[in-house]
């Protein structure tokens with residue numbers, strides 16, 4: 482029989498008491514979808530997905546309930562089946578009229594309640610102080626919600642402070658079911674146009690809000706509220722926060738990381754940021770120094786090469802040079818600088834004998850069109866034949882690898 486207020490056939494036991502962990506209910510209907518069984522029961526402690534919060538999990542008759550969803554006004558417990566054979570066997574047993582026992586995953590339920598009621602508390606305080614409404618809510622690993630007005634960082638911190646004070650005060654969280662007439666006289670927050678009957682979750686002295694989800698008994702159970710992020714969103718503010726067990730686990734994780742950072746920087750806890758900032762500044766300085774040194778080295782190599790190029794007669798048509806510890810950009814820079822004054826092919830190698838070399842070969846643009854010009858692509862193929870490795874590119878520049886010793890490479894280019 483349909484409940485007038487909730488609009489579904491199932492009595493939702495968690496609405497009045499979210500601490501009932503086990504229950505018995507009669508099967509009202511069963512669906513089979515994609516190897517899973519969907520059970521509708523006369524009553525349940527499982528909260529079906531709704532209002533931004535996922536459905537409860539747990540077990541029914543030993544089967545894992547992976548989700549609870551409201552579909553066309555019916556609350557379905559979705560049972561995961563290990564195999565098609567098992568689905569058929571279970572479908573034989575789980576028939577309408579039969580009474581089944583279930584148990585909700587209460588650890589998960591409690592975590593979600595901590596986060597959900599923390600959101601109520603934050604929004605209730607924001608509403609009282611600034612008149613903002615909550616216009617979006619999503620609860621996953623963290624709570625994310627949108628308020629319809631701007632908040633500065635200081636304002637968010639101040640609301641966060643007030644939330645934690647409300648937790649220490651340990652004020653009652655209440656659930657009530659006012660009639661539509663009673664509800665009209667009550668100043669409660671609501672995200673929705675309420676079509677169904679009204680259920681209100683109150684936080685004494687802080688908030689009153691229409692809500693369909695399981696609620697804690699008192700604010701003390703929230704444990705702690707920590708805002709993780711605040712960002713402007715469509716003229717309002719998007720807040721991400723965590724509460725309770727999630728916040729404590731996050732703190733534990735951060736504490737672990739802090740310990741590791743203290744070791745890395747040999748710094749006291751309160752000096753880690755200072756030490757990290759100094760380190761970052763020093764790194765930046767070293768980076769600039771390193772760039773300058775690389776430039777100088779590149780310049781020296783280019784100078785040497787140009788000396789060889791301008792040494793007089795018998796300048797070879799190919800010259801190879803080794804910049805063992807250089808990066809590719811350095812080798813390219815040397816080539817680009819020297820080909821302006823050289824009519825042959827320059828081949829730069831970096832690496833070492835034990836791990837092999839990477840090369841870049843280039844020449845001045847336009848030279849490749851001369852009738853007697855050597856083909857760079859053919860040179861890449863010949864190097865591959867001689868050294869192994871791989872390579873290719875254009876007739877202006879080729880690059881590749883040469884897993885060979887320096888002496889062998891020099892011999893190759895002496896030809």
Ligand SMILES: [Zn+2]
Pocket residue numbers: 597601682691692693694
């Ligand atoms: Zn709610």
